[in-house]
Amino acid sequence: MADPQGFMSTPREEWPRRPPGERVRDWHEVYVPGALLPLVGRQAGRCMDCGIPFCHDACPLGNLIPEWNVLVARGDWRAASERLHATNNFPEFTGRLCPAPCETGCVLAINQPAVTIKNVECAIADKAWEEGFLPPRPPDRLTGQRVAVIGSGPAGLAAAQQLTRAGHTVVVYERADRLGGLMRYGIPAFKMEKHQLDRRIGQMRDEGTVFRTSTEIGRDVDAAGLRACNDAVLIATGAAAWRELDVPGRELAGVHQAMEYLPLANRVCEGDLDVSPLSAAGKHVVIVGGGDTGADCLGTVVREGPASVTQLDIYGRPGAYRDQGAEPWPTYPKVYRLSVAHEEAEHLRSAPEADADARLFAASALRLTGDARGHVREIRLVGVDAARRPVPGTERTLPADLVLLALGFSGPDRGDGLIDRLGPALDPRGTIARDEDFETNVPGVFAAGDAARGQSLIVWAIAEGRAVAAAVDRRLTGGDSRLPAPIGPSDRPMTA
Template sequence: MGKVTGFMEFERLSEANLPVQDRVKNYKEFVLHLTDDQAKQQGARCMDCGIPFCTTGCPINNIIPDWNDLVYHQDWRSAIDVLHSTNNFPEFTGRICPAPCEAACTLNINADAVGIKSIEHAIIDKAWENDWVQPQVNPNKTGKKVAVVGSGPAGLAAAQQLARAGHSVVVLEKNSRIGGLLRYGIPDFKMEKSHIDRRMAQMEVEGVEFRVNQHVGENVNADDLVAEFDAVVLAAGAEQPRDLPVTGRELDGVHFAMDFLTPQNKVVAGDTIPDQIKATGKHVIVIGGGDTGSDCVGTSNRHGALSITQFELMPQPPEKENKELVWPNWPLKLRTSSSHEEGANRDWSITTKELIGENGKVVALKGARVEWKDGKMSEIAGSEFTIPADLVFLAMGFVSPIQKLLEAFGVEKDNRGNAKAATEGDASYKTNKDKVFAAGDVRRGQSLVVWAIREGRQAARAVDEFLMGSSVLPR
């Protein structure tokens, strides 16, 4: 805990942001981490609650009260050690995690939660600034070889843990750069890619080999991998986007969100994209109210869109949750992202009926309002409307991994099309295919970065036990 009476003395302090008019001019991060004094005061708010629900609310079970207390006492070096004991990449989660730990904070019952995410952000940034993040090289090599397919957070976490256990680890990535959706899906203004590059450099010293342009099922044979390596970890994510089967879906100007976001990230990295989708001077419609839709809004603002409208099929959530009903679980409530603050029209309970085109190009969207009753949706009579649309981005989530990958390995799938693998018992993270394991979104479906890190770490322990008979890696 922090200061005994800190939660009564100090208010929650959010991290500062650069002004909207400045940050939309570029793709750099604009959230400023807390100063030492601010972090000390925020750490002081961590109360002696007895049962730290924040730790159980966190998928990787971060030991949050301990590092809050250490920051309060300004022992930053110990704080990063505690943070790293459960989280390989706090610079990722400290920037892009929605912080289920804060929803579970005991103080959140009747006050503002401890600013856990902002303290985590401050700890890891200070650690990098002071060169406290160093490679952890295991001099005792096991002679075992492990291939990790996919270089998102699950694959990176698994690879780092396995290397630290003494195994030789090769990470295969189908794209030209390492990072998966961390690299290609999350805009740089939310997380600059230098954070991935620093971890890659650390992991290479630890013994991880990175191979890019390695597309299993295309230029890499799955059977060859299984034969060459002692174990294979599938951590390729869930990349199959949910489509919108309406008239006009085939029109030019209608795109999946990633077809818009990924090229922009490549351009920021220095690539030339001849046919890049640009929102400059256009009426943009974003269908889907989640984080991916928000990223489309932020990117469209930076392009200089003429207008941006975001539609969500579900009803508008309440501005504040009923804490007595939902705490310590993740609440349904209205969330306004930094991208929304930069400018966008948002509307809820909207269904898309048709995309209207001229000369093969989308020019408008026909929609209608719906109402929900007993979990069923019905259109409201007379509520149809038409709105101009030069670009329509489909950001309605991801339904499954790419099926071709799972089929290449002969991996059994669950009823949602994910790789079938349990997380408990002797078969932890094992698929039906001998030596093949699955972790992250490829196994559980679309989820959070913090869940991916958890699964990567746990899968690494399962692989280590499979190879060595036991493991000292934390679960």
């Protein structure tokens, strides 16, 4: 332990955010620049270096959290970076985007605020780039084996980097015009500025990974030919099949999926567009869905200047503390959390018809109604009980010029024909079926990330990418792999 009394003497202190009224006027990250490093050494010193660190089990990557906490508290940033990168290819991503199940598994969290693990992780990653601790690591020799990775999200990138460093020739195919998957066009810039992504991809290029953007398998590259000219193929396309809202009026103009709306806002930030064609400026906006994607929509909407914005969450408002009976420590609890977007909406009073943070809890859409031109103008909703049954007498109507559907994703997109062309079987959930070696029913074709696991967290996607890389490496070398495999395909988060 860096400080045996740190967990008693030092209170939890998080990376401060810029004032909501300031940050909604731009797309930069919400945190105060330069304000993390002065805090993080003291915060790392709160780590108790537990005999059984449950934060390891709560994190699918098995991050060596107590080790790099001690190193940060002592100011040894190079060693901390080495221990962090030993288990995580992209800590600057997880340090910004992961909801930190490691913190809910922190032993200190049994009766005190947890160690700020996520902030420490982010500080190490940023310091490593700043100090030049992350040079490219090209392989000493090439194996002569070729691997095609389809998809450049966190699972595909993690697998590609591991396999490239193992000496295989890796080509990553991305159908979008830029790399990164949902990290590029789904995650708003105020949560992670895209230079973080570009910098890591540059490192991978220098290591030897080849990237081909605007390339769709089946349209630009023959699927059978791809399989024939590679020793292995990895499908890591994510869970892009969005769930629909089955209510009258869904066909009205002005009703869009979140992943139709968010990419356009990101393209504005990239300089591709001056204004998004789906801009919320001056409109009454309703977001249907209470998860992270809905919150991303909310933060984007408030930056575009709406007349109002309301988010519907079908679940009731969670309590402030974990239910020890239903969700005991160290499981990840469903508690009331105020994201940066909800904090902004609360400050701006963006939803006069909803709770202070713009959310209407225990609310379900009934129907959408439009004007004579077929454009949505209102949404009719009803309160629901814990079993999602309508509560009599709770119907109400909200104005809605733009309705965004953020209802989650069910599996890989079937619309581009990739699944049909490569031929992997699907399981009953609609995700790609695979064996304990991440291999599909098609020999030499593997699957990882949300395309096979289903919608999940970025930290699980990176863990899947590292694990499938080890499986592919074993297949190609015909023996054991030196690559780490943090999880198996059937592993799931801790539950009670």
